[in-house]
Amino acid sequence: MPTQTTSNILMIRPANFGFNPETAANNFYQKKDSRNPQQINKLARKEFDGFVGLLEEKGVNVLVVDDTDEPKKSDAIFPNNWFSTHEDGKVILYPMFSSNRRQERRTDIFEILMKKGFKISDIVDLTFFENDDQYLEGTGSLILDRVCKVAYACRSQRTHPVPLAYFGRIMEFEIIEFDATQVVNEVISPVYHTNVMMHIGSEIAVVCLDSITLASEKLKVQEYLEKTGKKMIPITAKQKFQFAGNMLEIKNSEGGKLTVMSDAAYQSLGQVQVQTIQRYTDIVVPHIATIEKLGGGSARCMMAEIFLPLV
Structure with missing residues (x-):
């Protein structure tokens, strides 16, 4: 029986975090900073370590892998865009928009996972789509309802219909795609990644319905969320810009549910929204302001979920 959440999280400790002009072409959440690269990386590492410590305090198993110094990779802190893992032992490698981000893909990470006792039965490589300028950036592009086998995705320069349909066929997921x-x-x-405007937990769905362009597509998303038993928590476009859609539900070693969101996301929510989430899960709030500002990604993007079976 598939599950929606895991207590095993992989995170990449940054070696050269910073502003990436190549991704800024269509990630409008990134903001330049006047501080020097060394200061920025030092701050990012401090925020990263604080985030990891917070998760560990809550009983989450965090596997920290240090980024390599060379080649320099400003966005290595966001591993969820280049791979995902699944309960049948599959690992999927994804085609990525930014050529300099493709250097983040590391097969040694899978060797580390296997040494930790996780079983990898197959590596499905979708990176051949890059040859035709077709992209699908992992769980940035895909919001997976793993239990109901439904994948939600907003089409963009980083989420193309052909690799999206291909993912649906090989993984046997129904695809709900829309423009946002x-x-x-x-x-x-366009909204560059689905995970800035949508989050699906085991019982809740946080979604910026106002972002969905066509009424028919908005209705379809709503219908599927209701049909799959999710309690919908709408967020506004303004809250979306504070990364309120960029959440992830995980669990601790005792099975307790945790919804992880950044301090900026948490502060943007109204009291009723917070109380609704707390009805289903505890809330964990890391402070990652530097990472959000320069990287244009938030808490969800920093966590690669490990769903692989144990040997």
Whole structure:
């Protein structure tokens, strides 16, 4: 029986975290910073270590892997975009928009997982889609309801329909795809990753319905969330820009449910929204302001869930 959450999380401790101009082309959550690279990386590592410590205090098994110094990878702290793991032992490698982010893919990480007792039965490599400029950036692009075998995805320059359909076929997931937009500097642009506007836990779904362009697609998302028994918690476009959609539900070693979100996301929520989440899970709030500002990603992006079976 598949499960929605895991207590095993892999995180990459940054060696050269910083602003990536290549990804900033369509990630409008990134902001430049005047501090020097050494200061920025030092702050990011401090935030990262604080985040890991917070999860460990809550009883989560965090496997920390240090980023390699070379080649320099400013976004290695966000491993969820290049791989995902599954309960049948599959690991999927994903095609990525930014050429400099493709250097983050490391087979030695899978060797580390196997040494820790996890079983990998198959590595499914979808990176060949990069040859045709087709992308699907892991659980940034895909919001997986693992129990109901449904994948939600907003189409963008990082989430293309062909690799999306391919994922659905090989993993036997039903695909619910839609267009989602946002207004940046008075210009309408696509939401670059689904996981900034949507989160699915075991019992709740946090979603910025206002971002979904077509009424028919919005209705379909709502219908599927209701059909799969999720308690919907709508968020506004303003809350989305504070990473309120970028949450992840995990569990601790005793099975207790935890919803992880950044301090910025938490502060943006209203009292009723917070209370609704707390009805189903505890809330864990790391402070990751530097990582959010320069990286344009938040708490969910930093955690790669390990669903692999144990040997």
